[in-house]
Amino acid sequence: MPARFSLVSSLSALAALSACGNAADTAQTPDTTATEAAAEPQILTLYSARHYDGDEALYDRFEAETGIRVRARESRAAQLLETMKAEGAASPADVVIAADAGTLWRFKDAGLTQSVESEKLDSAIPAALRDVDGHWFGLAKRYRVIAYDKENVAPDSIAAFADLSGEAFDGEICARSSSNIYNLSLLGHLIETQGAEAAEAWAGSVSGNFARDPAGGDTDQIKAVAAGACQVAIANHYYWFRLAGSESESDRQVTEKTALVFANAGDGPHVNVTAGAVAANAPNREAAVAFLEFLATETGQTMLVAETREYPVVAGVPLPDGLIPPPDAEPVTPLSRLGENQVAAQRMFDRAGWP
Amino acid sequence: MASAFSPKALAGQALLSRAPLGLATLVLAVPLAAAALSAVFAGGGEAWQHIVSTDLLRFSLTTAVVLVLTALLVIAAAIPAAWLVTMHAFPGRGLFEWLLILPLAAPGYVVAFAYSDLMGVAGPLQSAVREATGLGARDYWFPDINSPAGLAFILAGTLYPYVYLSARAAFTTTSVCAIEAARTLGTPPLRTIWRVALPAARPAIAAGLALALMEAAADFGAADYLGVRTLTVGLFRAWSSFGDAGAAARMAMLLLVLAAALQWIERGQRGRAGSEATSKRWRQIERTPLPAGPGALAALFCFGLVVWGFGAPLLRLGWIALETGHRGAGLWGPLATSLTLAALGTAVCVMLGLSVALGVRRGGALAQLARSVLAGGYAVPGAVLALGAIVAAATFQINLVGPFAVLLLVWVYACRFTTAGAEPIGAALARAPASMGDAARALSQSPAQRIWRVELPVARSGAWVAALILFVEILKELPATLMLRPANWDTLAVRAYDYASDERLAAAALPCLMIVAAGLAPVLVLSWQLARSRPGQP
Numbered sequence: 001m002p003a004r005f006s007l008v009s010s011l012s013a014l015a016a017l018s019a020c021g022n023a024a025d026t027a028q029t030p031d032t033t034a035t036e037a038a039a040e041p042q043i044l045t046l047y048s049a050r051h052y053d054g055d056e057a058l059y060d061r062f063e064a065e066t067g068i069r070v071r072a073r074e075s076r077a078a079q080l081l082e083t084m085k086a087e088g089a090a091s092p093a094d095v096v097i098a099a100d101a102g103t104l105w106r107f108k109d110a111g112l113t114q115s116v117e118s119e120k121l122d123s124a125i126p127a128a129l130r131d132v133d134g135h136w137f138g139l140a141k142r143y144r145v146i147a148y149d150k151e152n153v154a155p156d157s158i159a160a161f162a163d164l165s166g167e168a169f170d171g172e173i174c175a176r177s178s179s180n181i182y183n184l185s186l187l188g189h190l191i192e193t194q195g196a197e198a199a200e201a202w203a204g205s206v207s208g209n210f211a212r213d214p215a216g217g218d219t220d221q222i223k224a225v226a227a228g229a230c231q232v233a234i235a236n237h238y239y240w241f242r243l244a245g246s247e248s249e250s251d252r253q254v255t256e257k258t259a260l261v262f263a264n265a266g267d268g269p270h271v272n273v274t275a276g277a278v279a280a281n282a283p284n285r286e287a288a289v290a291f292l293e294f295l296a297t298e299t300g301q302t303m304l305v306a307e308t309r310e311y312p313v314v315a316g317v318p319l320p321d322g323l324i325p326p327p328d329a330e331p332v333t334p335l336s337r338l339g340e341n342q343v344a345a346q347r348m349f350d351r352a353g354w355p
Numbered sequence: 356m357a358s359a360f361s362p363k364a365l366a367g368q369a370l371l372s373r374a375p376l377g378l379a380t381l382v383l384a385v386p387l388a389a390a391a392l393s394a395v396f397a398g399g400g401e402a403w404q405h406i407v408s409t410d411l412l413r414f415s416l417t418t419a420v421v422l423v424l425t426a427l428l429v430i431a432a433a434i435p436a437a438w439l440v441t442m443h444a445f446p447g448r449g450l451f452e453w454l455l456i457l458p459l460a461a462p463g464y465v466v467a468f469a470y471s472d473l474m475g476v477a478g479p480l481q482s483a484v485r486e487a488t489g490l491g492a493r494d495y496w497f498p499d500i501n502s503p504a505g506l507a508f509i510l511a512g513t514l515y516p517y518v519y520l521s522a523r524a525a526f527t528t529t530s531v532c533a534i535e536a537a538r539t540l541g542t543p544p545l546r547t548i549w550r551v552a553l554p555a556a557r558p559a560i561a562a563g564l565a566l567a568l569m570e571a572a573a574d575f576g577a578a579d580y581l582g583v584r585t586l587t588v589g590l591f592r593a594w595s596s597f598g599d600a601g602a603a604a605r606m607a608m609l610l611l612v613l614a615a616a617l618q619w620i621e622r623g624q625r626g627r628a629g630s631e632a633t634s635k636r637w638r639q640i641e642r643t644p645l646p647a648g649p650g651a652l653a654a655l656f657c658f659g660l661v662v663w664g665f666g667a668p669l670l671r672l673g674w675i676a677l678e679t680g681h682r683g684a685g686l687w688g689p690l691a692t693s694l695t696l697a698a699l700g701t702a703v704c705v706m707l708g709l710s711v712a713l714g715v716r717r718g719g720a721l722a723q724l725a726r727s728v729l730a731g732g733y734a735v736p737g738a739v740l741a742l743g744a745i746v747a748a749a750t751f752q753i754n755l756v757g758p759f760a761v762l763l764l765v766w767v768y769a770c771r772f773t774t775a776g777a778e779p780i781g782a783a784l785a786r787a788p789a790s791m792g793d794a795a796r797a798l799s800q801s802p803a804q805r806i807w808r809v810e811l812p813v814a815r816s817g818a819w820v821a822a823l824i825l826f827v828e829i830l831k832e833l834p835a836t837l838m839l840r841p842a843n844w845d846t847l848a849v850r851a852y853d854y855a856s857d858e859r860l861a862a863a864a865l866p867c868l869m870i871v872a873a874g875l876a877p878v879l880v881l882s883w884q885l886a887r888s889r890p891g892q893p
Contacts, residue, residue, distance in 0.1 A: 051853040053685055053862075071843060074853065078591070079738075079838050086745035177582050211493075215501030215582045216471065217858040223477035227485075228492035239858060247679040248861070254477065347405065355584075 041069040044287045047084065049077040049098035050274070054307040061303065062294050068287045077103045077181075084112045084279070093279040094288040097139070102185040104136040104275045105339020113277040116289055124296040124314045128331040129273050138273030138335065139295050140310035143237045143326065144186050146263045147222045153231050160264040161190065164232065165205030173206060174221040174230040177214040178349030182236055186270050187348060188341035192333045193266025200348040207354035214355055219243065226254040236272075237262075238309040245309070245322050268329035272338070274310060376714035379707045380725040383770045386743030387611075387731055393743075394604035403602040406593055414589035415609065417503050418572065421585055422613075424507030425514065425571045426564060432511065432660050433518035434560065438548065439657065441526040444642040445650035451657035452523075453882035458664030459516045459824075460874035462831035462848065464576025465867040466509050468855045469668030471581060472675070474500040479671075506583040510574060512664035514567040520820075521563030521782070525556035528786055558785075561624035562778055565617045569733045569774075572613055576833050576852060586610055587736045607739040611731050618730040669871060672864040679861035686850065686866055693830055693846040693873060696761070700768035700829040705822050707769055708776030712817075713810060715777070716784050729774035737835030740767045744839070764839040771835065772828050776821035783817025784810060823881040827874040847873070 041063065048055070051074050059070035075083070077098040084091050084107070096107055107113050108131065115134040122130070129138030146158045157163060164173055176183065190199040211230035221233035222240055237260060244255040262269040276295060278288040294300045301312040302320075311319065311326050319325070439445065440452045458466075472478050476492055484495065499505055533555065537547045553560075578585045590606040645653055711729060714722040732740060744767050748759075795809045833848045840846065847866045854863035 051850070051857055056685070073841070073843070074845065075837050075849070076853070076856065079834075082742060083745070083838055086742065086748075213501070215499075216475065217856075219858040220471075220475060220477075223475065224492075227477040227481070229476045242859075246861070248675075250477075250482075350405075350410070355582075 041067055042284065042287055044068050044070050044284055044291055045092045045094045046070050046072045047080045047093045047096045048072050048074050049080060050074065052307045054303065058303045061299065062291060065294065066290055068290065081106055081110065085110055089281050091279060091281050092283060094282040094284045095276055095291050096279055097274065097276045099274045100181045100185055100272050101275060101335035102181045102188065102339045102342050104277055105336065105342065107277060108135040112280050114280045116278050118289055118293060120293045121296055126313065126330060128334050129313055132334060132336045136275045136277035137292055138275045138313050140274040140305050140308065141313055142272050142274065142310050143262055144182055144270040144272065145235060145237045145260045147225055147233045147235050147240055147258050147260055149225050149231045150257060150259050155261050158232060158261050158263060162202065164209065165202050169209045169232060171209065171211050172231040173209045174211055174224045174233040175214055176217055176221060178354040184342050184345045185272055185338040187345035188338040189265045189270050189333055191341045191344060192337050200352060203348050203352035203354055207352055222258060223254050226257040241309040241322055262327045267332040269327050271331045273313065273335060376710055376721055376725055379710055380721065380728055383732060383773065384728045385747050386740040386767060386770050387728065387735065389743035389747045390604045390607050390739050393601050394608045403605055406602060410589060414584055414586045417583060418585045420503045421507050422568055422571055424504055425511045426568060428507060428511035429515045429518050429564065429567050433515040434522050436657055436660055437519050437522035437526055439653045441523055442642060443653065444644040445653040447654045453879065454661045455519050455657060456516050456878050456882050457661060458513045459827055460871045460878045461513050461665055461668060462576065462870060463510055463513050463574050464580060464833065464852060465870065466513050466664065466668040467577035467580045468860060468863060468867065469671040470500050470509055472860060473671050501581045503583055506578055506581050509577055510571045514570055515660065515664065517567040518560060518563040521559040522556055525559035526552060557624055559782060561621045562782060565621040566775060566778060568617055569614055572610055573736050575736050580855065590736065604739065607735055610735055614731050614733065615727065618727065669868065672867050675861055676864040676868060686869060689845045689847045689850050689866065690869055690873065692844050696764065696846060697826045697829040700765050701822050701825040703765055703769050704773045704776045704825045705818060707773045708780050708821055709814065709818065711773065711777045712780035712784055712814065713806065715781055729777060732770040733774040737767065737771055737832055738838055740770050741835040741838040760839055760841040764836065767835045767839060768829050768832065772825055775828055776825050779820040779824065780814050780817035783814050820881060823877040826877045830870060830874050
């Protein structure tokens with residue numbers, strides 16, 4: 001009877017599953033690893049908001065160098081955060097990796113990360129790109145930029161984000177929704193450099209200049225510029241470079257019609273990071289620190305940004321294929337501030353009518 | 356006879372039906388209760404005040420608009436299609452009979468990825484319009500897929516099979532004799548549909564529609580991707596922008612009320628028109644052939660429905676996968692995970708669904724409670740249930756690694772989907788006249804024998820439908836799986852969503868196609884099984 005068959009097969013699947021689960025659990029207990037270190041590799045549990053096929057190679061490389069095996073759980077940052085909150089002290093997470101300083105701030109704010117003191121990390125990573133208390137470390141840079149229609153817009157007219165609030169761009173701006181962390185962090189940065197009042201006025205003017213209601217991701221905004229639906233779009237730099245390197249011809253055509261400006265947010269371009277942190281209850285703290293330090297080496301940096309087309313944070317590491325050199329200006333505003341302004345930024349967007 | 360109605364036998368029967376039912380209710384209610392408790396005790400914070408003062412009304416209205424539009428589209432698509440393939444002969448009818456079920460295998464978020472790309476300003480359709488007309492991007496009107504109407508268009512395209520299936524089953528199993536009697540009495544065809552066939556099928560249609568709408572209300576993936584602010588998306592926003600699970604839980608309670616309302620309306624329909632098939636005369640339906648013109652229109656209509664919810668989105672994703680030459684390396688693991696979780700979840704849900712359906716058939720407050728709990732679970736976004744389950748597990752200090760996390764995930768699947776299994780089983784049982792059970796009792800069958808020899812065989816066709824629907828549903832499930840799966844337990848749905856929300860549609864296309872392919876086999880078996888299970892056929 002087919003129904004019975006499916007039940008039996010499910011049960012055996014469950015049995016198989018418990019078996020692997022148990023093996024993994026025992027590998028994690030410290031005394032087992034101590035006695036059977038040769039047979040059982042140390043395990044590092046990584047909660048990652050990245051989803052890149054190349055990350056497997058990165059983990060393998062780390063294992064080859066240190067003997068520590070990485071077991072990754074990939075999910076969106078918000079879900080990793082809620083999961084860790086619920087898991088509490090029992091959380092198996094050793095390291096958290098997520099994009100945007102604003103996201104890492106949420107983990108820190110929820111008490112899910114711990115302070116780390118590491119010579120290697122402090123010397124390799126510029127101070128503005130790390131948490132002030134050592135709770136997280138920027139590992140790759142991403143710029144929020146303005147993409148523009150090469151035919152109709154002069155790059156000088158959009159040298160700063162403030163320019164977007166002008167009448168020249170009435171009905172000409174495409175941007176994604178305000179609930180997106182990249183926009184929240186951008187406004188958080190503007191709050192720092194312009195003050196709350198000016199930042200809120202900016203959000204209001206820019207949303208008044210929208211060509212259409214925010215919809216889709218950054219890539220969609222860049223494509224909309226190329227299609228002629230608007231003249232400028234706010235986007236992260238790597239989306240444009242991914243289109244430029246795409247297998248699809250229509251994607252590459254988008255980047256022939258558009259170009260990027262590393263627009264000024266008041267004290268330089270708006271830079272953000274993919275960052276890593278050691279979990280507050282990391283069962284394997286030493287391995288966690290070692291993993292972050294590995295990511296700040298030239299090998300780690302190169303592998304981390306090859307597929308994402310982010311910029312390395314460590315000086316002297318070669319850029320991924322196809323990237324233009326980043327702006328010289330080093331970030332001034334500590335990225336920690338972006339997270340602290342996050343809730344205020346969301347409310348400003350809501351009041352300003354930026355959906 | 357006396358023994359079957361003796362207090363002892365009745366008590367035995369009560370125990371047999373109530374004990375599993377009570378247990379099931381208890382187990383299933385825990386995540387909901389945990390969510391409710393955090394709504395009451397942790398939900399009134401600043402974030403909640405902010406949501407109430409800015410967006411709550413808009414979220415609610417948007418949800419209402421999406422649900423109403425989805426319902427209208429689903430009814431307009433599914434009922435005519437079900438009637439046409441059951442009652443008429445036209446070119447391609449046999450093919451459409453099962454092709455129309457295919458959208459069941461396509462999750463809303465997959466279809467949303469595809470349509471968002473197809474209909475976007477830089478997508479192939481609008482580019483073609485501009486090329487053909489020489490107009491600029493702002494010189495013409497084009498339907499906006501990133502809107503409540505666009506979301507309803509996508510959800511209805513994937514959900515109409517629920518109503519199509521239930522309506523077709525009802526049309527098929529309604530004794531054809533009733534329809535022929537109407538014809539003999541000279542009732543015109545449309546009037547026959549309106550006065551005889553539809554009233555008889557109404558409970559089934561209402562049940563299918565209720566399922567479809569609960570599914571629509573709980574959708575997160577498609578609405579989030581399209582940027583339509585439904586309550587479910589608002590709930591996630593409360594969570595991810597304000598990090599406030601309590602406020603999210605309060606919005607979940609609104610969705611719960613919505614689900615209860617749908618359930619209540621559906622039950623009202625059932626109560627008013629609960630017709631048990633009393634005629635024992637089954638025979639092959641004689642399909643009225645349609646003349647050439649209407650026949651071609653009927654075929655075109657059915658073809659359009661299949662293209663809408665299945666053909667167009669999947670061809671687009673297939674094209675993207677081919678164009679970018681994305682290889683499927685690394686997707687076999689997620690495929691195996693998807694299949695394993697779906698099989699496990701289905702087994703648990705079918706067993707729970709059976710016990711609930713049998714309990715409901717016997718009536719009583721507990722059964723109604725179980726049913727309401729299940730319906731509530733179905734309408735609550737998976738992530739809220741997952742959160743509730745995590746909170747509950749933390750209360751009992753259960754460590755969420757390895758097998759426990761999988762058990763917890765299966766538990767959430769059960770909370771979320773058992774109703775989708777209980778409904779078809781209940782419907783199968785409802786088609787058997789109640790007198791059948793009385794007859795069994797009169798023949799001194801013990802309660803256990805009654806279940807084993809009378810009700811289970813009757814429930815079997817429903818259980819098949821249930822198992823297949825559940826398998827596909829769990830395969831497509833996204834938010835709860837995202838939250839609860841242990842490390843290295845990515846499903847295809849998780850991969851597809853991660854890639855797409857990372858704006859890498861090319862990488863998402865292949866796992867999307869694999870979800871649909873894996874869901875297709877059960878859908879095809881379902882279709883075949885339904886064709887066979889019609890009473891009166893061997």
